[in-house]
Amino acid sequence: xxxxxxxxxxxxxxxxxxxxxxxxxxxxxxxxxxxxxxxxxxxxxxxxxxxxxxxxxxxxxxxxxxxxxxxxxxxxxxxxxxxxxxxxxxxxxxxxxxxxxxxxxxxxxxxxxxxxxxxxxxxxxxxxxxxxxxxxxxxxxxxxxxxxxxxxxxxxxxxxxxxxxxxxxxxxxxxxxxxxxxxxxxxxxxxxxxxxx
Numbered sequence: 001x002x003x004x005x006x007x008x009x010x011x012x013x014x015x016x017x018x019x020x021x022x023x024x025x026x027x028x029x030x031x032x033x034x035x036x037x038x039x040x041x042x043x044x045x046x047x048x049x050x051x052x053x054x055x056x057x058x059x060x061x062x063x064x065x066x067x068x069x070x071x072x073x074x075x076x077x078x079x080x081x082x083x084x085x086x087x088x089x090x091x092x093x094x095x096x097x098x099x100x101x102x103x104x105x106x107x108x109x110x111x112x113x114x115x116x117x118x119x120x121x122x123x124x125x126x127x128x129x130x131x132x133x134x135x136x137x138x139x140x141x142x143x144x145x146x147x148x149x150x151x152x153x154x155x156x157x158x159x160x161x162x163x164x165x166x167x168x169x170x171x172x173x174x175x176x177x178x179x180x181x182x183x184x185x186x187x188x189x190x191x192x193x194x195x196x197x
Contacts, residue, residue, distance in 0.1 A: 018047060018048060019048060019049035019052065020048075020049060020052060021048070021052065022046065022047065022048030022049075022052045022053070022056065023046070023047045023048060024044070024045070024046050024047075025043070025044070025045045025046075025047070026043070026044050027041075027042075027043040027044075028040075028041070028042055028043075029041040029042075029043070046058060050063075082114060082121045082123055082130060082133065084116060085118065088116045088117065088118050088119075089116060089117045090114065090115070090116055091115045091116060091117060091180050092113065092114070092115040092173070092176060092177060092180055093112065093113070093114050093115075094112070094113055094171065094173055095110065095111070095112060095113075095171070096110075096111055096112070096113040096122065096169050096170060096171040097109070097110060097111070097149070097150055097169070097170040097171070098111040098113070098122045098131055098132070098167070098168070098169055098170075099167075099168045100131065100132070100164070100165060100166075100167055100168075101159075101165055101166040101167070101168060102164055102165025102166070108149075108150040108170070109124065109131060110124075111123060111124050111131060112124065112125065113169060113171065113177070115177065115180050117184070118135060118136060119133060119134060119135045119136060120132065120133075120134050120136070120139065120160065121133045122167070122169070132162065132167050134160070134162045134163070134167075136184045138162065138163055139160050139161060139162060139181075140161050141161045142158060142159060142160045142161065142181055143158075143159050144156055144157070144158060144159070144174070144178070145157050145159050145168075147168060147170070149170055150170075155170055156170075156174055157169060157170050158170075158171075158174055158177055158178065158181075
């Protein structure tokens with residue numbers, strides 16, 4: 001049997017050892033011209049896995065800063081949700097394109113749609129903004145309409161009649177949203193939700 005050299009496993013073993021134990025490189029470099037020292041360099045580098053670096057007390061400030069940032073971001077994301085009432089139940093949540101057909105601004109906005117048993121909310125997380133927050137009782141009618149999508153193609157939009165004008169919602173979940181609106185109209189006789197299709 002002949003001996004074989006397996007460079008692949010040696011490289012993996014070396015990399016594993018460097019990541020687990022760490023590696024410190026030090027170099028002193030002195031540049032001279034005609035025996036006269038002109039430039040001196042002292043180089044130090046530490047290489048290792050992040051857990052190894054933290055074990056040896058390196059990168060602790062960076063690690064603490066990253067953890068604090070992640071915690072603040074998580075808290076901020078929780079606050080970037082519309083406040084719901086105690087007895088309010090979420091029926092649907094998803095991404096939509098939204099446009100308010102009133103005033104001078106008719107721009108489509110990528111937004112989040114939140115349908116509850118009491119109201120319809122369209123909002124954006126970053127930067128936080130609520131575009132529509134309307135009670136079902138304030139939506140006298142709704143319809144399905146063909147409209148020009150933000151990409152320039154014809155698409156079906158759900159159009160809600162609201163006190164501030166028509167609100168258009170484009171989504172792949174149009175059938176699900178229509179069903180929820182019908183259910184809201186069926187369960188609340190005073191809501192006056194109709195299908196004008």
